[in-house]
Amino acid sequence: MSKLYNTEIAEIVKTKNIIELSDKMDMQKKGKATLTSEDNEAIGLLDNFAREIGRTGKSSENNKLLAEYIKETIEPTVFNPDESILGDMFDIGTIGEFDEKAFTGLPKNTIKVYDAVRGGNVPKSYVDPTIYTKKSFKLQAETELNYSDLRRNGFKSIAKMTELALESFNNEKFYRIFAGVDDALNILSGDQNSNAGSTLTVSVMDNFTRYLRDMAVDGNPFMIGLTKYTDPIARMDGADKFLSEDMKNEFNRTGYLSLYNGVVVNSVPTARKTADNKNLIPDKRIFGIAGKIGEMDIRGDLRNYETYDNDAEKVKLKFTGFDVDYIIYHLDRMARIYFS
Amino acid sequence: MLRNVIEGENITRIYKVSTDTHRGSVVVKNLTTESADKADSVGVETYLLDFDFQPTGYQSDMEISAYTDQADIVPAGTLGILIKPAVGTVWATDQIDITGLVKGDYLMAGTTTAVGKFIKATTGKSTVYKYVGAYDDGGHTLQAFEIVEPKTIA
Numbered sequence: 001m002s003k004l005y006n007t008e009i010a011e012i013v014k015t016k017n018i019i020e021l022s023d024k025m026d027m028q029k030k031g032k033a034t035l036t037s038e039d040n041e042a043i044g045l046l047d048n049f050a051r052e053i054g055r056t057g058k059s060s061e062n063n064k065l066l067a068e069y070i071k072e073t074i075e076p077t078v079f080n081p082d083e084s085i086l087g088d089m090f091d092i093g094t095i096g097e098f099d100e101k102a103f104t105g106l107p108k109n110t111i112k113v114y115d116a117v118r119g120g121n122v123p124k125s126y127v128d129p130t131i132y133t134k135k136s137f138k139l140q141a142e143t144e145l146n147y148s149d150l151r152r153n154g155f156k157s158i159a160k161m162t163e164l165a166l167e168s169f170n171n172e173k174f175y176r177i178f179a180g181v182d183d184a185l186n187i188l189s190g191d192q193n194s195n196a197g198s199t200l201t202v203s204v205m206d207n208f209t210r211y212l213r214d215m216a217v218d219g220n221p222f223m224i225g226l227t228k229y230t231d232p233i234a235r236m237d238g239a240d241k242f243l244s245e246d247m248k249n250e251f252n253r254t255g256y257l258s259l260y261n262g263v264v265v266n267s268v269p270t271a272r273k274t275a276d277n278k279n280l281i282p283d284k285r286i287f288g289i290a291g292k293i294g295e296m297d298i299r300g301d302l303r304n305y306e307t308y309d310n311d312a313e314k315v316k317l318k319f320t321g322f323d324v325d326y327i328i329y330h331l332d333r334m335a336r337i338y339f340s
Numbered sequence: 341m342l343r344n345v346i347e348g349e350n351i352t353r354i355y356k357v358s359t360d361t362h363r364g365s366v367v368v369k370n371l372t373t374e375s376a377d378k379a380d381s382v383g384v385e386t387y388l389l390d391f392d393f394q395p396t397g398y399q400s401d402m403e404i405s406a407y408t409d410q411a412d413i414v415p416a417g418t419l420g421i422l423i424k425p426a427v428g429t430v431w432a433t434d435q436i437d438i439t440g441l442v443k444g445d446y447l448m449a450g451t452t453t454a455v456g457k458f459i460k461a462t463t464g465k466s467t468v469y470k471y472v473g474a475y476d477d478g479g480h481t482l483q484a485f486e487i488v489e490p491k492t493i494a
Contacts, residue, residue: 144344148394154403276476312352312421313392 018046083170085224085266086177089289090296090326097300103327105130134327136299137176140320141165147313158317162304165319169302171274173324177296178281184328185287185336192335200229202238204337208288209261211335217291222264225286226279229339230267231256263288288335299323341412341434342390343477345484348426357389357420360413364433364482365389365456366449366469367422376422378456379449383467384490386449387422388431389414407480425487427468432475432482433458445471446493447485458485466492 021042027033035043086092095101107127114122143165149156185193191211196204212221223230234243234251243251251257258265268280281287303321328334342364356375361367366386367376379386393411395404404411414420425431436458437450446461447469461467468490475484 142347146392146394148392152394152400154401307347312350316347 083174086174086296088222089181089292090177090294091292092296092298095297095299095325097321097323099299101134101297101325103132103134103329105132105329132327132329134325135180136323136325138320138324139169139172139322140318141168142316142318144314144316147315150315158306158315161317162319165317166302168274169319169322171280173322174280175274175278176324177326178287180326181287181293181328181334182282182285182336184331185334188331188334192332194335194337196337196339198340200232200236200337200339202236205233205236205239206261208286208335208337209263212288212290213262215290215333217333219291220259220262220264221288221290222266223286223288224266224268224281225337226270226281226283227256227267228270229284229286229337230265233257233260233265284339286337288337290333290335291330293330293333294326294328296324296326299325341407341477341480341482342388342423343432343475343482344429345432345475346428346430346486348429350426350429351424352390353387353422353424354419355422357414357416357418359416361389361416361420361456362435363389363391363412363414363420364431364435366435366458367456369422375417376420380455381449381451381462381465383446383448383461383465383469386468387424388433390421390423392421427487427489430472430484430486432477432484434480434482436483436485438483441471441483443471443473446491447471458483461493463493466490 021039024033024035024039025043028035107129110125110127112123112125116122143161145156145158145161150158191207194204194208208223209221212223215221233239234247234257243257247257256265256267270279272280274280300321300323302319305318305320307316307318309316341362355369357367358370358373358375358377361376361378365388366379367389368379368382368386370377376387376389391414393404393406394400395402395410406412435456436447437454440460441447446467447458448461448465448467449455450457450459458469458471461469468487469485470488470491472484472486475482
């Protein structure tokens, strides 16, 4: 009703009593009262107003609606991983589509020394450079839209499809990189590849974090895993002895510890999945990174092709050229805990 | 529901549909009545039915799922699109009965209650449809098939 009070009608309703007015009209018909010119004006306006509402559902000033069609748009929760993690793990760069990059590894120092006295020989030792193999993956996505979708101006537009394709590419890239790191860790052993069985224990965690701190370069090493593996760190058997009051407060407030034994704890939500229902990092793992482990290059540019089919009135969209090369050369800066 | 999985050059013909038919059904052209009937026990000289649905009126600025009956069924007596798919293209549909189907089996149109739907092809029939597995359409499971050269089931 508040919008009503901007008009003449509003004035009339404020100054005149409608019931009185209608009574007066009635009495006038019976010859017992006369309406003033003001009254007549008021009646005329009210009459018009009522007629118009009945006909169109809105007044001529178009400031009153009888009923509203309320539309709410609900967007699905989008889950995108925090890409800054990749920046902490790799030196990220770009490379031209037709370029090539070669990695020469300087050999580890494997010259052995022996006790000696004058005038004799000791066994020779040799050095050999390591070979690093580059891994790469190339991704593509396709979809189609009707011309009528483009004309109707709903959510389906080429821009929206491109945005969704890019989101899917980035999520898949995140998963593939971690799957590659997981693969590289398969050949390592000892503290770099600890088997925690079914529950995490303080001794496994200590070995893992000690290794990471030993190998750390520039700043804190970090670990990353699904929340179902990193949250229970605070609850390990025997861990509560070493939790300070502050740490316990933090745990109670947030549900996880952000720093354990000098290693930053990063986590990826377990409940949130990507478009094809996968978790963003491999299951049953906690990865530990002690510094930059390699390089990642985005090769060339994303290519988007639109093919217009006038007969079927559809436009076919092809998103391709999402090529990523990566190489892991500091194998000694990685570690992992795996669960059975 | 009909989804095109692998593209190709297809023939798309506007044709009248005789009964309420779902998109993705396999139909034949009835030249006497000049309308498309749901195919019955054949695998050749068939077409796939499709339709470009857009909501109108008060629904026009809402997003309607293409899986609702309103968007998926071509009403009897109205025009739909008959697609003659090219050899090598791959399509996915939900108008299919997967009893006894494994990848590599041939498909043909069913009969009685399964007219217009794909079923496993029986001996002696010729068909151009070959089943290649399930297709996930954002949570809806469709079945994918490829168009091949005509094959008579031995």
